[in-house]
Amino acid sequence: MDKELLGIKVVRKMISLISTGVYRPERKLPAERKLCEQLGVSRGTLRQGLADLDSMGVVKIVPRSGIYIKKYSDKKLPKGILPPNFKNISLHDIVNARKIIEIPAVALACEKAGKDKIAILKNHIIKMEQSIDDLPEFLKYDMLFHQTVVSASENKVLVTAFESISEYLKYSQVYTSVHEGEEEKAMKYHKKIYAAIKNKQKKAGVKILANHLNDILESVKS
Amino acid sequence: MDKELLGIKVVRKMISLISTGVYRPERKLPAERKLCEQLGVSRGTLRQGLADLDSMGVVKIVPRSGIYIKKYSDKKLPKGILPPNFKNISLHDIVNARKIIEIPAVALACEKAGKDKIAILKNHIIKMEQSIDDLPEFLKYDMLFHQTVVSASENKVLVTAFESISEYLKYSQVYTSVHEGEEEKAMKYHKKIYAAIKNKQKKAGVKILANHLNDILESVKS
DNA sequence: GCAATCTGGTACAATTAATATACCAGAAAT
DNA sequence: ATTTCTGGTATATTAATTGTACCAGATTGC
Numbered sequence: 001m002d003k004e005l006l007g008i009k010v011v012r013k014m015i016s017l018i019s020t021g022v023y024r025p026e027r028k029l030p031a032e033r034k035l036c037e038q039l040g041v042s043r044g045t046l047r048q049g050l051a052d053l054d055s056m057g058v059v060k061i062v063p064r065s066g067i068y069i070k071k072y073s074d075k076k077l078p079k080g081i082l083p084p085n086f087k088n089i090s091l092h093d094i095v096n097a098r099k100i101i102e103i104p105a106v107a108l109a110c111e112k113a114g115k116d117k118i119a120i121l122k123n124h125i126i127k128m129e130q131s132i133d134d135l136p137e138f139l140k141y142d143m144l145f146h147q148t149v150v151s152a153s154e155n156k157v158l159v160t161a162f163e164s165i166s167e168y169l170k171y172s173q174v175y176t177s178v179h180e181g182e183e184e185k186a187m188k189y190h191k192k193i194y195a196a197i198k199n200k201q202k203k204a205g206v207k208i209l210a211n212h213l214n215d216i217l218e219s220v221k222s
Numbered sequence: 223m224d225k226e227l228l229g230i231k232v233v234r235k236m237i238s239l240i241s242t243g244v245y246r247p248e249r250k251l252p253a254e255r256k257l258c259e260q261l262g263v264s265r266g267t268l269r270q271g272l273a274d275l276d277s278m279g280v281v282k283i284v285p286r287s288g289i290y291i292k293k294y295s296d297k298k299l300p301k302g303i304l305p306p307n308f309k310n311i312s313l314h315d316i317v318n319a320r321k322i323i324e325i326p327a328v329a330l331a332c333e334k335a336g337k338d339k340i341a342i343l344k345n346h347i348i349k350m351e352q353s354i355d356d357l358p359e360f361l362k363y364d365m366l367f368h369q370t371v372v373s374a375s376e377n378k379v380l381v382t383a384f385e386s387i388s389e390y391l392k393y394s395q396v397y398t399s400v401h402e403g404e405e406e407k408a409m410k411y412h413k414k415i416y417a418a419i420k421n422k423q424k425k426a427g428v429k430i431l432a433n434h435l436n437d438i439l440e441s442v443k444s
Numbered sequence: 445g446c447a448a449t450c451t452g453g454t455a456c457a458a459t460t461a462a463t464a465t466a467c468c469a470g471a472a473a474t
Numbered sequence: 475a476t477t478t479c480t481g482g483t484a485t486a487t488t489a490a491t492t493g494t495a496c497c498a499g500a501t502t503g504c
Contacts, residue, residue, distance in 0.1 A: 001235065001262040003462075004226035006491070013223065031451065040223040042492045047453085064451050064499045097379035104322040157319035157387050164386035165379050225491080228462065253480065264463045269482085286470045286480045 006041055010049025013039060015058065018069055029059065029067040094168050095217045099210070101162050102146065106193065106209045108153035110202040117152040121194050124148060128190065132183050143169060145190055149209075152197060185215075228263055232271025235261055237280065240291060244358055251281065251289040314439065316390045321435045323384050324368065328415065328431050330375035332424035339374040343416050346370060350412065354405050365391060367412055374419060 017023050029035060036046035050067060053059045060068045109117075124145040131137035143166065150162040189212040196205030239245050251257060258268035272289060275281045282290045331339075346367040353359035365388065372384040411434055418427030 001228065001231055003228055003490085004231070006223065006225055009223055009226070033451090044493090045491060061452075063453070064501095066451065093377045093379045097377055097383060100326040100380060101322060101383060108318075155315040155318055157315045157390055158322060160390075161319060161323060161383035161387050165383050168379055168382070225461085255480090266464090267462060270462095283481075285482070286472095288480065 005048075006045045007048035007052065010039060010041060010046055011052050011056075014049065014053055018058070023069055026071055027069055029069065031066065092217070094165070095213055097165055098146075098169070099213045099217075101158065101165075102150060102213065103206055103209055105150040105153040105155070105158055105162070106197070106205045107202050108155060108158075109149055109197050110200050110205045112154040113152040113197050113200075114154075117148060118194075118198050120148050121145060121152070121197065125187075125190055125194055128187060132187070138183060142186060142190070149193065149197070186212075189215075227270075228267045229270035229274060232261060232263060232268055233274050233278075236271065236275055240280070245291055246357060247291045247293050249291055251291065253288065316387075317435055317439045319387055320391070321432070321439070323380065323387075324372065324435070325428055325432055327372040327375040327377075327380055327384070328419070328427045329424050330377060330380075331371050331419050332422050332427045334376040335374040335419050335422075336376075339370060340416075340420050342370050343367060343374070343419065347409075347412055347416055350409060354409070357405075360405055364408060364412070367415075371415065371419070 014023075023029055030038065032043055032046060032050070036043045039046060041049075050059065050061060054061050057070060060070055062068065113121075124141045127141040128138055128145070131141065146169075147159075147162065147166060151159050153159070189208060192208045193205060193212070195201075196208060236245075240247075245251055252260065254265055254268060254272070258265045261268060263271075272281065272283060276283050279292055282292050284290065335343075346363045349363040350360055350367070353363065368391070369381075369384065369388065373381050375381070411430065414430045415427060417423075418430060
């Protein structure tokens with residue numbers, strides 16, 4: 001049985017942080033001394049993981065300057081690889097699966113969401129509003145909002161299930177079907193869902209999300 | 223970031239081996255010197271893991287006799303046992319996630335299951351009956367049955383989501399159908415689900431599965 | 445311009461986890 | 475009665491991780 005070296009945990013964590021947009025391509029990472037504090041490892045261990053990420057081409061370490069996330073690192077990440085059967089999947093199935101998972105999740109979220117998750121939800125809404133003229137950005141925070149809702153259910157198994165299909169969501173036409181003018185509508189839905197979770201209004205939250213996803217389902221049927 | 227102690231991996235591995243029926247409740251485990259060779263760890267590390275399993279009530283260590291797998295009375299899944307990426311997962315969460323995904327899936331399966339999937343389901347039931355005295359085989363086909371049910375929903379996104387949590391199902395199996403004599407009960411339940419899907423009795427299928435998972439959920443609450 | 449501060453690169457002792465080895469004592473098999 | 479099994483224990487060794495310290499180039503503030 002192999003011992004799990006901390007260095008590879010750092011690699012995994014960093015990939016996760018990059019893929020979720022916490023750290024963004026072309027940008028500089030926090031200094032090593034800050035990073036190792038944030039990740040809760042010693043600097044030596046962090047550097048071990050960073051060296052791996054460097055050799056994988058995910059980051060570039062520049063002496064006396066900083067550590068930079070490479071531009072197209074997303075495509076090299078394991079999670080960035082589309083499932084092979086992607087093209088055989090219908091939008092209808094994607095939205096239906098979302099309904100099945102997200103609706104119970106929002107019900108749980110209304111019961112269990114903590115202040116931290118509520119704060120994150122609010123932040124995502126703010127970011128959505130700020131990037132309402134930048135569709136890729138808008139959709140990114142749309143996505144993060146929904147992931148946070150599932151996360152707020154405090155059921156990590158459900159989170160795992162949802163994460164596994166988030167690639168479908170990302171690359172599907174669902175988001176490109178949010179045409180101009182649809183952003184305002186999406187904003188209203190998200191704000192209502194946020195309010196329902198914050199005020200623990202379970203029935204309202206379920207109803208709003210169901211309507212939201214049904215709207216998407218309608219726009220998909222064509 | 224917590225260091226992953228090998229002892230915890232031993233605990234996980236042992237639970238996995240018990241849940242897959244390699245080792246069965248009320249029976250004696252191989253001697254420590256054999257076990258640590260099989261698991262690929264030193265005896266000290268193995269004993270550390272076994273001590274945890276003992277304090278959790280999973281096994282009972284009897285000096286100068288052996289290590290015996292206990293029947294579970296404590297349904298709690300202790301922290302830090304499950305795979306490193308998803309810590310603090312409770313059995314409650316696992317069963318809840320199963321409910322959320324499998325119940326809509328069986329409803330869809332009753333609507334959409336084709337002859338091919340029905341044939342596969344029947345085959346899994348036959349294999350389960352044939353291997354009723356071979357627990358690892360039995361649980362294997364038990365698992366395949368559930369995956370086929372979700373697959374019969376004809377929603378590939380849902381299948382992906384379910385596959386991503388199937389690793390956790392075996393942990394829930396530890397506490398459910400692993401005991402001797404439970405196999406017959408599981409058989410009856412699977413046969414009823416199969417009949418409901420075959421005869422497209424949506425409400426019946428949902429009810430049977432919901433009752434079963436609610437039973438498990440109830441026994442878990444303690 | 446200069447000094448303080450930042451950056452990654454490096455070295456080394458202390459701590460901790462895991463291994464390998466040996467031996468003990470009771471129990472069971474031969 | 476002796477060999478061989480069992481878990482319990484002790485210890486030296488190896489390796490991973492931490493913590494601390496310092497280096498040298500680059501940047502920032504005054």
